[in-house]
Amino acid sequence: MKLLSLILIGFVAVEHVFILVLEMFLWKTELGMKVFQxxxxxxxxxxxxxxNQGLYNGFLAAGLFWALFFIKDQSQKFQTILFFxxxxxxxxxxxxxTAKFSILFSQxxxxxxxxxxxxxxxxxR
Incomplete structure (x- = not known):
């Protein structure tokens, strides 16, 4: 269960790095325009x-990566991951x-x- 937890948290963090890249660097490209219609x-x-949106997504990813790889205290790690x-x-x-209903499923x-x-x-427990 702990391994699955780490994989899912890592997926969410990587997804938000990808969103950062799309919003900050690829917004006006063919890919960016297609993704965001x-x-x-x-x-x-x-x-x-x-x-600006991309930067905030980057902060979410950074918080998750920080908790996963740099926080050693297990209680603090648990709470920080929970927060993010x-x-x-x-x-x-x-x-x-407010924007697009599919965000509920994709993020x-x-x-x-x-x-x-x-x-x-x-x-x-």
Missing amino acids: LTPETAEITAKLAK LVCVVVAGIYGSA GLPAFLALVVHWLANHK
Whole structure:
């Protein structure tokens, strides 16, 4: 169960690095416009906003990687991972309600699954 937890948390972190790259560096490219269903005009107008969004996604990934690889105290590691996964779940719910419903499944669901497995694997009963 702990290995599955680490894999799911790692997946969520890597996914948010990918989102960072898409939003900060690939927003106005063919791939970025296809992923986010943008016209070239809309991509141009919203590029600065996307870079800001990408940075926040990077902070989520950084927090998860920091907890996974650098926090040694198990209680602090558990709580930090819990915090960042809850942040991703909330962002997924908010994004699905305000931007695109599929965000609930592409970002929110993996984080929620990682959260549940992380809790089950590490919570002291």
